[in-house]
Amino acid sequence: MTLTTPSPQPAPPDPPPTSPEEFAARLAPMRREILAHCYRMTGSVHDAEDVLQETYLRAWRAMRGFENRSSLRTWMFRIATNACLTHLDGRRRRPLPTGIGAPPADPRDEPRVDAGTPWLEPLPDALVWSHAPADPAETVVDRDTVRLAFVAALQHLTAQQRAVLLLRDVLAWSAAEVAEALDLTVAGVNSTLQRARAHMANVQDVTPLEPTDPRRRRLLERYVEAFEAYDVAAIVDLLAADVVWEMPPYPGWYSGPAAVGELIATWCPATGPGSMRLVPTAANGLPAYGLYMRDADGTHRAFQVQQVTVGEDGVRHVTVWFGAPLFARFGLPEVLDPA
Template sequence: METRVEEDFDVLATRFRPELLAHCYRMLGSVHDAEDVVQETFLRALRFHEAFEGRASMRTWLYRIATNACLTALNSRGRQPLPVGLGGPGEHHVVTWLEPLPDAMISPGDPATIVIDRASIRLAFIAALQHLPAQQRAVLILRDVLRWRAAEVAETLGTTTTAVNSALRRARARLDEVAPDQDKITEPTAAAQRELLARYATAFERKDMTAIAELLSGDAIWEMPPTTLWFQGPYDIVRHLAGSCPAGPGDLRLVATHANGQPAFATYLPSGGHHVLATLQVLTLTTAGISHIVAFSAPEILTTFAAPVGVTFP
């Protein structure tokens, strides 16, 4: 009988893992922490499966376990921002950085077609969530992303509907202060996106600073955790790239991928006769051009994307 229960939970793990991972990632801002909490969620569900009385769906029950596990995890550490969320350029902080989420982890069948709402996993939204206290963050995600009723959220968090509604108002107000206005962000058509990305990859590989600048919006931001420095505007961005990128024209290689429901590039630098994975660039595209580029370089982030570490390009 115990074996049958374990087999049933293996099926549940396969079915619900991608969406629970996305949920925990929204809460925690870390893929690695989210994976740990999802694993803990299924272990708790297996351990206490007899307590599940069918008053809610299995999916809702698992979300409740995962949410409370995330709240426990958040009590032991601070928020995970991006550099622009820390203050002015050049200010130094001891930070546990926000991590990107590979699309393949939440849409394993076809990473290019995410079954989870893209807006709810975009880097800008996840970064904005880091400004909310843990309880407010949970309330906002459960109410505005998952569309739970206030009573369901109250039961999950062990509080009242009045407290839930109050927390939701405060969370929404705070997001309005720190998050970009999604209604003002107009993405290019699919064809225009493909052209823009192709031109960007070509310009980057050729180290053509003029071409890169032409592809950026006027208020474009470049940031590169774990470095606290960040740059805004095409002029400052390309001046930084021209002076800091060690690759010459024709040396760098960009390989397309997806993260947070956004286009991304794994970038490779030449080293010892082959190319070494150096950064993961996650891009935000608008009709005005590329408005935001986050270039992640921490090794633990690069390995999450399962990109080959050292490769030889033709």
């Protein structure tokens, strides 16, 4: 008599959660990924958080019908993508000033706010990483997929093109999976992807120095020192020849060290050394700073957040956002303690 070992039976699928608490706990590991996906789609952290909540609500309501035909992660991203498409219906895209088609502005002209445009927002690193990503290979969210240039380029696509491109090229879904998720044909997915890729191929991005590169650390230290001393000449000396400076909600953008230096010297409200203090943070996988401006009573108050891209030849790109509410998203105080 020959004894045989029975073949192992596949484990039964996990039963659906029976409480909101169990549901939230099961989805917690993928929360940061889904938030990053919603940010790529919407270009706004505020909108991404709203869509994330809507995603969880839709998923909880539909959980009883989840039949384990796909992974829970795939199912959640399908819900999130469609929630984003619903949210974006009829909404205007979120550009950066460099993306609206205007030539560089004259730094001698006073910048004027365009409050009617919904501008692209920064993504605080802390929302998608527990700490600044020292090694991108070890992070759940690839920092290149939330880089500002990439997300800004996505905003020029239709919402459906964004969804197809992100599902295919970022999440690595098959064309068939995307077609099922978005109620399209495979041919429709492929043609949409081709148009989206053609646009994204024209994106010109700066390759930043790696976080471990000592040149980046030294240059950023000098950058902070120059701003805190309000030494415009020193700031200009750190800028690359093709540096770009932009600062939504001001639609003007500036090109070249001379223009950026004149902009800062002419319109920055600082009066001298000590007027500004910079606190390090990070946005979209790059170094950023909360800049505090000293007011008449000597208090340093939240003024702007600068994201700084450092390349081989100096500071290549600076994007600046204004407003105290933005500081709270970065976990920064509105007022600094006296130095």
